[in-house]
Amino acid sequence: xxxxxxxxxxxxxxxxxxxxxxxxxxxxxxxxxxxxxxxxxxxxxxxxxxxxxxxxxxxxxxxxxxxxxxxxxxxxxxxxxxxxxxxxxxxxxxxxxxxxxxxxxxxxxxxxxxxxxxxxxxxxxxxxxxxxxxxxxxxxxxxxxxxxxxxxxxxxxxxxxxxxxxxxxxxxxxxxxxxxxxxxxxxxxxxxxxxxxxxxxxxxxxxxxxxxxxxxx
Amino acid sequence: xxxxxxxxxxxxxxxxxxxxxxxxxxxxxxxxxxxxxxxxxxxxxxxxxxxxxxxxxxxxxxxxxxxxxxxxxxxxxxxxxxxxxxxxxxxxxxxxxxxxxxxxxxxxxxxxxxxxxxxxxxxxxxxxxxxxxxxxxxxxxxxxxxxxxxxxxxxxxxxxxxxxxxxxxxxxxxxxxxxxxxxxxxxxxxxxxxxxxxxxxxxxxxxxxxxxxxxxxxxxxxxxxxxxxxxxxxxxxxxxxxxxxxxxxxxxxxxxxxxxxxxxxxxxxxxxxxxxxxxxxxxxxxxxxxxxxxxxxxxxxxxxxxxxxxxxxxxxxxxxxxxxxxxxxxxxxxxxxxxxxxxxxxxxxxxxxxxxxxxxxxxxxxxxxxxx
Numbered sequence: 001x002x003x004x005x006x007x008x009x010x011x012x013x014x015x016x017x018x019x020x021x022x023x024x025x026x027x028x029x030x031x032x033x034x035x036x037x038x039x040x041x042x043x044x045x046x047x048x049x050x051x052x053x054x055x056x057x058x059x060x061x062x063x064x065x066x067x068x069x070x071x072x073x074x075x076x077x078x079x080x081x082x083x084x085x086x087x088x089x090x091x092x093x094x095x096x097x098x099x100x101x102x103x104x105x106x107x108x109x110x111x112x113x114x115x116x117x118x119x120x121x122x123x124x125x126x127x128x129x130x131x132x133x134x135x136x137x138x139x140x141x142x143x144x145x146x147x148x149x150x151x152x153x154x155x156x157x158x159x160x161x162x163x164x165x166x167x168x169x170x171x172x173x174x175x176x177x178x179x180x181x182x183x184x185x186x187x188x189x190x191x192x193x194x195x196x197x198x199x200x201x202x203x204x205x206x207x208x209x210x211x212x213x214x215x216x217x
Numbered sequence: 218x219x220x221x222x223x224x225x226x227x228x229x230x231x232x233x234x235x236x237x238x239x240x241x242x243x244x245x246x247x248x249x250x251x252x253x254x255x256x257x258x259x260x261x262x263x264x265x266x267x268x269x270x271x272x273x274x275x276x277x278x279x280x281x282x283x284x285x286x287x288x289x290x291x292x293x294x295x296x297x298x299x300x301x302x303x304x305x306x307x308x309x310x311x312x313x314x315x316x317x318x319x320x321x322x323x324x325x326x327x328x329x330x331x332x333x334x335x336x337x338x339x340x341x342x343x344x345x346x347x348x349x350x351x352x353x354x355x356x357x358x359x360x361x362x363x364x365x366x367x368x369x370x371x372x373x374x375x376x377x378x379x380x381x382x383x384x385x386x387x388x389x390x391x392x393x394x395x396x397x398x399x400x401x402x403x404x405x406x407x408x409x410x411x412x413x414x415x416x417x418x419x420x421x422x423x424x425x426x427x428x429x430x431x432x433x434x435x436x437x438x439x440x441x442x443x444x445x446x447x448x449x450x451x452x453x454x455x456x457x458x459x460x461x462x463x464x465x466x467x468x469x470x471x472x473x474x475x476x477x478x479x480x481x482x483x484x485x486x487x488x489x490x491x492x493x494x495x496x497x498x499x500x501x502x503x504x505x506x507x508x509x510x511x512x513x514x515x516x517x518x519x520x521x522x523x524x525x526x527x528x529x530x531x532x533x534x535x536x537x538x539x540x541x542x543x544x545x546x547x548x549x550x551x552x553x554x555x556x557x558x559x560x561x562x563x564x565x566x567x568x569x570x571x572x573x574x575x576x577x578x579x580x581x582x583x584x585x586x587x588x589x
Contacts, residue, residue: 029315029318029371030318033318033368036364040361052349052350053350053353056350056353056354056357057357059357059358059360059361060353060356060357060360063360063361063364064357064360064361064363064364064393065360065390067364068363068364068367068386068389068390069390071364071367071368071371071386072367072383072386072387072390075367075371075379075382075383076383125349126349126350126410
């Protein structure tokens with residue numbers, strides 16, 4: 001067993017263990033953090049395979065951005081991030097899907113790279129990667145970026161949609177600030193309308209809703 | 218011949234060969250590794266302390282007071298005393314906190330801050346490794362710090378901490394983009410991602426048609442401004458300290474932290490100031506070069522700033538550290554001068570001002586590179 005094998009074993013154990021804990025942990029935030037461990041582990045696998053550029057991309061995109069956005073989304077929305085013990089009942093389906101994927105990927109990868117020995121593994125230089133992407137593969141590359149753009153526009157559309165799935169008009173969620181204007185534009189509009197109270201921004205005079213403080217959790 | 222090799226040959230790209238580090242001891246891998254780790258850790262623990270003391274004194278004098286005066290001559294040992302105090306303090310963990318995540322979070326924030334120092338060239342030959350992807354490595358590893366801050370904010374089980382952690386995550390993601398885009402423009406002009414290579418490219422960059430040597434600060438003054446502002450925001454330094462915002466959030470994600478864990482977060486911030494300044498020195502201020510076009514005493518090689526003797530090495534390190542102190546001084550000056558931005562102003566400033574400007578900067582550099 002060479003040092004290379006040993007490094008791969010450590011990285012693989014971290015990645016696999018992180019993946020198992022991601023699906024078995026009962027806390028949503030813990031699951032997201034274990035996902036970050038798994039993704040860093042995959043960066044480590046790339047590093048062991050001498051693909052340092054891909055490893056760094058994995059780190060900056062998946063750990064630095066995707067995992068952080070996962071956590072950010074969980075904490076910003078009404079996702080259960082407290083001490084609830086969550087359990088998904090779809091174990092059978094989950095095992096079937098992941099098992100099927102495992103078999104398909106194993107067959108494909110072993111079929112494609114089965115004969116390659118570790119000594120032949122050497123990562124390409126970053127200059128080569130750039131040259132190949134922008135010469136040979138420039139069309140798929142641009143199509144992929146269009147796909148990302150479509151996803152971006154779709155996300156904005158979903159976030160800004162004010163009509164629910166039922167087709168009924170729904171008021172956008174507002175934070176209750178009493179009668180005080182919650183936005184600068186609103187305050188200016190009220191000031192021009194001759195409302196002296198508008199001089200106070202949110203947090204000033206609670207207005208008729210005074211006393212709601214007792215109800216606060 | 219593979220496609221990659223053909224493309225390579227067509228573009229006439231030279232194979233990257235890392236510049237040797239002076240910290241290599243003969244052929245011994247382990248001794249060299251130990252020496253490099255020692256140097257990186259020494260820089261990581263000592264230079265931020267000096268910057269912290271400078272901040273205390275500069276802020277004091279700019280606000281018409283003296284700053285620390287008691288510990289050591291002119292209070293110069295104040296931060297050492299603070300460090301000893303942090304170590305003695307009881308390690309408090311709130312009973313509602315998620316103990317493991319709470320304990321690991323400062324480490325997740327601090328380790329990437331240490332790892333960046335591995336590739337930063339501090340002088341001729343004084344670097345851990347001359348990594349082909351040095352610039353990308355520094356920016357990629359730094360992005361992991363966000364995770365540590367978010368973990369700390371959530372695990373504290375405190376609403377101020379959670380809001381602070383959320384603000385930090387939103388801010389770090391927003392300002393990472395202009396930071397990386399400004400860095401790309403430098404890599405484009407230099408034609409390499411290696412930090413040592415970028416220093417070398419600056420020492421051999423002349424105004425087209427003349428023999429006047431320039432640092433990238435001059436053609437990329439816009440990029441430097443963007444990088445400087447985005448770096449301050451990445452470090453959550455005032456006026457971009459919304460995640461901490463002591464008048465609204467107590468102390469943001471650090472509210473529940475005490476003792477050595479709190480010190481780790483603070484060290485992350487100050488080490489971040491040093492590493493971001495060092496990156497700016499490398500990218501825009503010519504690294505350890507004294508002045509543009511001036512050869513370093515005792516040095517030869519490319520641009521007369523490599524293959525130095527002891528005098529040249531010492532002078533190079535001093536010049537780099539001096540430039541770092543100058544940039545951190547500017548950061549402190551900004552802190553005492555500008556009031557804190559509001560959260561919506563902060564986000565708007567990044568997405569509507571800095572990102573378009575950094576794209577413009579990239580376009581200008583790309584066109585200029587193509588023309589000349």
